[in-house]
Every structure is written in C-alpha cells, then in structure tokens.
Amino acid sequence: MPPEATTPKAYAFLLIPGYSQLGFACALEALSLANLHPSGQVFYTWRLISETGDPVAAYNGVTTEVDVALPALGRHETLVVCAGHDADHNSTRPILNWIRREVRKGMDFGALSSGTYTLALAGLLSGKRVTTHWEYRDTLTEILPDVSIENSLYSVDGRIFTTAGGAASMDMMLHRIRDDYGTDLATWVADQMVYTDPRGPAHGQRLSRRTRPDLAHGKLGVALQIMENNLEDPLRPDEIADAVAISTRQLERLFAKHLGMSPKRHYLHLRLEKARGLLRQTTLSVTDICVVCGFQSLSHFSKSYRGTFGLSPGQEKRGTRDIWPDRR
Structure with a gap:
C-alpha cells in the first residue's frame, strides 16, 4: 500500500515548441493516474510552462495550453524539459538562461527526447551520463565528448534524468513513482495504463x-x-x-x-x-x-x-x- 498522506510531489513541465506530444503525454498520464488511486491521496501536482505563457504546439500541430511563463520554481519542484523537432532553434536564450538559473536551486531536473539537447545547450550535462532519442545520439556524442551518451530508454545520474522520449517517458515515470512511493503504487499505475511489462533503462530503443x-x-x-x-x-x-x-x-x-x-x-x-x-x-x-x-x-x-x-x-x-x- 502507498505510504500515509504526505505533501504531493510537484513537477514543472517546460514545453518547447515542436515537443513530442507522445513523450509528454506518457509522462503526465503516469502522474495523473497515480492521483486516481483508491486511497484518495494526491501524490503529485504539476504546472505547464512555456517561454511566453502562450499555448505551445507539438511537432504534430496539436496545441497545449500552459499555466505560466518561465516562473521562479521552488526547490521542491522537479523540472522536466519537453522537446522534439527543432529543439536547437526553439531552445532560445531566455529559455536557456531560465533553466540555468532555476536548476542552481538544487532541484531534480531532466528531459524527454531531444530535451537532452536543450540541457546540453544550457551547459548542464558536463561529465554526466544521459540518454536521448536514438536519432540524436551520434550528434550528441560528437559535440559532447565529456558526456556519456547511453543507448538506453532512460538514464539517471544524480539529480539529472533523461529519456529517449515516446513511450520510454512512461517507463521513466513509473521508475520515479516507484522510488517516490513504492512498487505497489507504480504497479497500480502500470495496470491502469494496461502496461503489463514496464521496461528497465537498459532495454534497447529500436524495435x-x-x-x-x-x-x-x-x-x-x-x-x-x-x-x-x-x-x-x-x-x-x-x-x-x-x-x-x-x-x-x-x-x-x-x-x-x-x-x-x-x-x-x-x-x-x-x-x-x-x-x-x-x-x-x-x-x-x-x-x-x-x-x-x-x-x-x-x-x-x-x-x-x-x-x-x-x-x-x-x-x-x-x-x-x-x-x-x-x-x-
């Protein structure tokens, strides 16, 4: 059973234009379903962020409303950078400066898919072990020689977590739910997703x-x-x-x-x-x-x-x- 009620863990999702809607949806859905647990406990809260506060279009053209424009985050929040196509162009100077400033507070932070690129542009991955979508792996390997680019579904190095995106975002979030509240809750969420075989980080990316x-x-x-x-x-x-x-x-x-x-x-x-x-x-x-x-x-x-x-x-x-x- 999940632990006794505690203060919900807070997430902040930064949506960068062209982001992967599948990766974002898989991550957010895992947190949303946790809150439907029969215990009635609210395990997670979240807010959606964009550079300007305006709605953000995913690479497939679907637009998502956000809550706020680049706010000051609390140290207790976990920042998730969501990117996809054109992460290079859309990771603007204001976004990079904001990410650098906020993560100095000591929070956990990570990225979905090519959001790893954004963290690299912000200069936050030196000496770290990360992953990204397989299409971007060669490029990151060449431009970040001091970073270990893994061919894995997701990677955790200290307070930094990264994922290949897509359905791998679900695997990573189930991993975090298990770490936060235990195997029972993570298993319950996986069952709600009809996801009967959650994958570990070492699982290959390419079917x-x-x-x-x-x-x-x-x-x-x-x-x-x-x-x-x-x-x-x-x-x-x-x-x-x-x-x-x-x-x-x-x-x-x-x-x-x-x-x-x-x-x-x-x-x-x-x-x-x-x-x-x-x-x-x-x-x-x-x-x-x-x-x-x-x-x-x-x-x-x-x-x-x-x-x-x-x-x-x-x-x-x-x-x-x-x-x-x-x-x-």
Missing part, C-alpha cells in the same frame, strides 16, 4: 533491431556491432571477419543473405547516415564531418554522399538550420 534475430545475434550481429563502434576508423572486411572468427567470403555471404549488400556497402551506408545527422544537427564543418565519419578525402565523401542522398554535403548543410545558432 527494428530486436525483431530481426538474424541481425541481433550470431556472427552477423557481432560484425554489425563492430562496424557501428568503428565509424571514424573503418576496418577492412578481412579485419572484421578475423574479429568474428570467420572467413571474408563467409562474411560476404552473411551480408548478401540478410542485408542484400556487401559488408563494404553496408559500412559505407552507416558512415553516411552518421554524416547526415551531423550535417543537419551540428555546426561541425564538412571537413570535420568527413574525418569523423572515416572518409580519407573530401572528394570521396562528397561523391558518396551525393550518390546516396542526391545532394552534396554542402547542400545538405545549407538546407538545414545550425544546431548552435545565436540565441534570441
């Missing part, structure tokens, strides 16, 4: 990897992991084959059977995907991106990129906003 046992296990799975771990300094196919204790010909047959391409071609695709993320999400130069993605020359990088995506790296970069623009 597409887990539903292909031929890719996740065995020699091919090891070879794929070796490639992903060595994008900046690519290994030759024979080196990969040696590492998984098979011949180069056997490696080529595995890739042809399960992926329909050669190891070399797949490796190139992984490096180009990483390059595209960095071009779209950072201010790293094309030359720097060429190097960190394992290309020996700009001409080879540009030719490969154009052949795969239909435009040059420079065109890709000019067609997207920088992640570190001057803040308004």
Whole structure:
C-alpha cells in the first residue's frame, strides 16, 4: 500500500515548441493516474510552462495550453524539459538562461527526447551520463565528448534524468513513482495504463533491431556491432571477419543473405547516415564531418554522399538550420 498522506510531489513541465506530444503525454498520464488511486491521496501536482505563457504546439500541430511563463520554481519542484523537432532553434536564450538559473536551486531536473539537447545547450550535462532519442545520439556524442551518451530508454545520474522520449517517458515515470512511493503504487499505475511489462533503462530503443534475430545475434550481429563502434576508423572486411572468427567470403555471404549488400556497402551506408545527422544537427564543418565519419578525402565523401542522398554535403548543410545558432 502507498505510504500515509504526505505533501504531493510537484513537477514543472517546460514545453518547447515542436515537443513530442507522445513523450509528454506518457509522462503526465503516469502522474495523473497515480492521483486516481483508491486511497484518495494526491501524490503529485504539476504546472505547464512555456517561454511566453502562450499555448505551445507539438511537432504534430496539436496545441497545449500552459499555466505560466518561465516562473521562479521552488526547490521542491522537479523540472522536466519537453522537446522534439527543432529543439536547437526553439531552445532560445531566455529559455536557456531560465533553466540555468532555476536548476542552481538544487532541484531534480531532466528531459524527454531531444530535451537532452536543450540541457546540453544550457551547459548542464558536463561529465554526466544521459540518454536521448536514438536519432540524436551520434550528434550528441560528437559535440559532447565529456558526456556519456547511453543507448538506453532512460538514464539517471544524480539529480539529472533523461529519456529517449515516446513511450520510454512512461517507463521513466513509473521508475520515479516507484522510488517516490513504492512498487505497489507504480504497479497500480502500470495496470491502469494496461502496461503489463514496464521496461528497465537498459532495454534497447529500436524495435527494428530486436525483431530481426538474424541481425541481433550470431556472427552477423557481432560484425554489425563492430562496424557501428568503428565509424571514424573503418576496418577492412578481412579485419572484421578475423574479429568474428570467420572467413571474408563467409562474411560476404552473411551480408548478401540478410542485408542484400556487401559488408563494404553496408559500412559505407552507416558512415553516411552518421554524416547526415551531423550535417543537419551540428555546426561541425564538412571537413570535420568527413574525418569523423572515416572518409580519407573530401572528394570521396562528397561523391558518396551525393550518390546516396542526391545532394552534396554542402547542400545538405545549407538546407538545414545550425544546431548552435545565436540565441534570441
């Protein structure tokens, strides 16, 4: 049973334009359902915040009314930064300054999805262990070398918590409810959500990897992991084959059977995907991106990129906003 009635724990959700409505809804719903427990106890309160106090549109266009514009928070409140698409552009200078000022009070604080970006922009993640949506992981890894970017559903490091967003927000909130009030209440909330198998932080983010046992296990799975771990300094196919204790010909047959391409071609695709993320999400130069993605020359990088995506790296970069623009 939940503990005897105490002062409700307070949350403050900062909604940044373009935020993930799914991630926000999953987090808030967990707290809301806790308050419906038959004990009648109010376990949580919350308020919704935006930069101006105006309603905020999620990336899908649905607008949410908020309670207040960047207020002074109490040390007892827990701040949750909710972001999604264009977190770089929408994490404005007033928002970053406000977050820095408020978290100095010593409160717990965290982020849903690319809200981790916002915390990074505010300079709050140095030396920390965090996670974010898998699409942003490579970029954060490159621009935050002193931060451990985990490939996990959620991560907790001291008073900082981060999550991959989406349904993972529900897992993280169930974890926090359990820590706050015990397993019984967390289980009751999960049952109300018809969520019969809450996941731990180490659970993988991408179902597409887990539903292909031929890719996740065995020699091919090891070879794929070796490639992903060595994008900046690519290994030759024979080196990969040696590492998984098979011949180069056997490696080529595995890739042809399960992926329909050669190891070399797949490796190139992984490096180009990483390059595209960095071009779209950072201010790293094309030359720097060429190097960190394992290309020996700009001409080879540009030719490969154009052949795969239909435009040059420079065109890709000019067609997207920088992640570190001057803040308004």
